[in-house]
Amino acid sequence: MASETSQATLHSSVSDVAAGGAAHASHGPTGLLRWLVTTNHKEIGSLYLIFSLVMLFIGGSMALVIRAELFQPGMQYVQPEFFNQMTTMHGLIMVFGAIMPAFVGLANWMIPMQIGAPDMALPRLNNFSFWLLPVAFGILLSTLFMEGGGPNFGWTFYAPLSTTFAPPSTSFFIMSIHLAGISSILGAINIIATILNLRTPGMRLMDMSLFVWTWLITAFLLIAVMPVLAGVVTMMLMDINFGTSFFDAAGGGDPVLFQHLFWFFGHPEVYIMILPAFGIVSLIVPTFARKRLFGYASMVYATASIALLSFVVWAHHMFTVGLPLTAELFFMYSTMLIAVPTGVKVFNWIATLFRGSITFEVPMLFALGFIVMFTIGGLSGVMLAIVPADFQYHDTYFVVAHFHYVLVPGALFAIMAAVYFWLPKWTGHYASETLGKWHFWLSVIGVNLTFFPMHFSGLAGMPRRIPDYALQFADFNMISSIGGFLFGFSQLIFVWVVIKAVRGGRKAPAKAWEGAEGLEWTVPSPAPLHTFDTPPAYDPQTDSPSRH
Amino acid sequence: MGRILYAYLYAASICLIVLSTTAQASSINTSSGFNMPPGVTEISREVYSLHMTILWICVAIAVVVFGVMFYSLIVYRKSKGAKPAHFHENTTVEIIWTAVPLVILVLMAVPATATLKKMYDTSDAELDVLVTGYQWRWRYEYLEEDVSFFSNLATPREQIYEAEEKGDFYLVEVDEPMVVPTGVKVRLLLTANDVIHSWWVPDLAVKKDAIPGFINETWFKVDEPGIYRGQCAELCGRDHAFMPIEVKAVSPDEYQLWLASRREAAEAEVAGADREWSLDELMERGAGTYNTYCAACHQPQGQGLPPMFPALAGVGMSVDPDGLRAHKEIVLYGKTGTAMPAFGSTLSAAELAAVITYERNAWGNDTGDLIQPSAIRAMLESQ
């Protein structure tokens, strides 16, 4: 078994992948099998990250198919039914295959190292939760080649379009969602068990890094809402195959029930994709401002309040379904309320920058990009909460612009920032500053060129999820498409940066960044396969991010 | 690297210049092209001003937040010799930046609540129209006026597939617009036949979901005559992009004339079922009906899109000599659990007879079956 691997091995797991999977000297299985059975949190973390990178490119290619078709009015490259499969699969793959697994990968790598634990609490379960994912997404991708094509009803798969009127492959889609859901639940249980039990002696909850904190809260969200997702797809499966009518008015069911159930899962899901990003940014900003995070405690409370509020705002995705006036008002007010804790977070980051000693290494650039563009997405979110105006925004490109601002320069930039931040720890080498800066600036230009014009086309009246549009929207769509290709191809630089850092580069010391704090910077770079076999000494008076 | 980027941006800017000089597309609504349309109703103008208020508040917040942020980034650079301060909390400041946003939110919520209440007040409407979403067209039924019709996309296929130049109202034009009188409060009742659709006309600030089996309602009142265009706003399958909405507001007198002409046309349709039709007549009429109502799923050449939409050319009941009855029934009553609607209650006997005849004789099906409108009428009346 990999756990028997010699402790003398100092090579990181990432370097093995790049070296063609060649295993280093160990007594356990070698080659591919080693990766199949590994229970080491660092190796599993790498597997998650590599998987999510592959999914990012698959989902990204689908986005480029969409943008190519929308480059100008008229149908040029694909048929509407394939276009719908692309929008659906792009959403599903990015949400469940790219963003979520990337955060789980980061959690696997960093949570044990940040709390001084030797590994995750349940290493074998950890291996299982990862390997469910390639199976789930293998099934999902295979539906594209089935008769009638893959899922074509949007990533929100509203019934009855996704039940009575769905292609035959829908049962496979449901199966893949179940597998991905089980993977997430098992991952969440493991993370909770690790954080609550394996902290080094002396580390209290309020001494944990904000990345650990946000992940703890995220894991609870996962446990709370993944069963709802599983339930809703099970009901779909029964409606399709066993003649029930949960969502079919013909049998006494209700299509709107689907939307309530879906968004009861779906809104917390949105925060599942952003809370860990908050944690990452809360580590990177203080590091490169060389100043302690402003308002550690309020950051924790703000994260918890966002998580709690996420359970009472779901119907803001459904303002046009015809809810009673009182319900519309309730969900409008509760949604607006979320702006308060979110604002607190942004203000805290800026207060951290204020009177710091700031440098602009690549992780910091991505974190700063996150703050600016996430705030833009947050502000358009406030606009979307206003029901009368939402009647005009709903299901238009304005919404597409909004959620891409919080998910691409939001969640994805935070993941990129995290990779640049911890790459020296993982590989022992700094990422190339020059290439990293090219990657950052091209991404910023690409992202804004793609998504900012979508605000305009949406406001002017362009619905989302359409393969063809009126001539009035042509200009902004052309700009969006140009931006989309620029952004997509810029990500190849990222792959090159990572491969380069794995192979070599400027050597990193244990504490890779001057202003870095936390236990992970006390172990050598690259981090040995096994760290903290004995819990490290920890004194909250000097080591805690909440110390006075 | 730099050269590639340069070439790319150069090509992109050429594209944009070409685009901005050639495609002077006409506006399909009252939008300036990059902002929400102010629209043509009292409500739509109120929504627009609400939108602008919130927008400016958000812009102001962004300016302040980013102002402080960029000030810090410029002034407190390490390269300029900035030394880090040591503060990391301040209760007063934290209370202020929790309370101030709350106050701003309340200020936004007040006008929003007032406008929403008005939008929900459907009482005292003078005209009720039932709007039904189908895959992929809208149907309007003027309750208590005995007028009803489908409204289909009017843009020809050739324009969509680049064989013809696109018209000004590409994809936002219909064969039969919904006509309403000006100055009259119109109450819309919305439902759907198959999946969820959403009826959206930006200039009226009306967007409401049409849900199968359920009824929703909303209202609008247009003061100015004109044509106001919109689209389905909820993903409803393959041709979601191709089910536009056109609302034509005319003076009350003109509206009455229109109603009369609709009724006359409907009577002429009914009368058409009394006489004998020739095969050529039926085939010609049937081709038109087929292309409007059937071709989106079963395809112009009858090849279908299996497995969701079966082929009609050369296979199945449309070539089976014994399949005539089943063929008629499926067209008239639809098929459970599929997108095939019951056309019997919505198309005229002549259209139904023609389209069934067409399907049994076009694309080499050549069954020679000729179905008379009178036979269809007898079926529907079941005597």
Place this chain on the structure above:
Amino acid sequence: MDQQQRQAGVQRTVIRTLWVLLGMVGFTVALVPLYDVFCEITGLNGKTADSAQVISAQGVDDSREVRVQLVTRSGNGLPWRLVALDPVVTVHPGQISQVRFEFTNVGEQQSSGRAVPSVSPSAGARHFRKMECFCFEQQWLQPGESMQLPLVFQVDPDLPKDIRTLTLAYTLYPMDEVVALGGFRD
């Protein structure tokens, strides 16, 4: 903290999270009936009660008139015709009224269908009380058979003052393939 203590802690946490998980699964299952109850109480989505209701004895409010519109629609796949014989009636809140609907099977086989009601505006749905309705059960019709069925209803005097028109729409659906799980629970 030693190794054993940690292991015990992990086990305890896992068991607790599994309980939370199980609770959420139960909650999800419960959401479906809860939603139905919620709809019935609030009239959400224009749903009305699916069994006969008792007459509200609050007396007739002669000062107000409510226009009740009756709309019929046919779903896909049932060769039936459903006609509201009294498409519009004007009633006083509290008054008990009867309207008739005609069902005709124009097909060649015996078939079964059910009319699914929806009331708009939804705020008025729970004030629309049905004493007798064909929508409580499914109907069977022989080929060519036609029957008239009544709807006996009362508009509750508690109906909000600003609602002056109520629309009741019936959509007719075939009933052959429907399993009584997650759907009609009668």
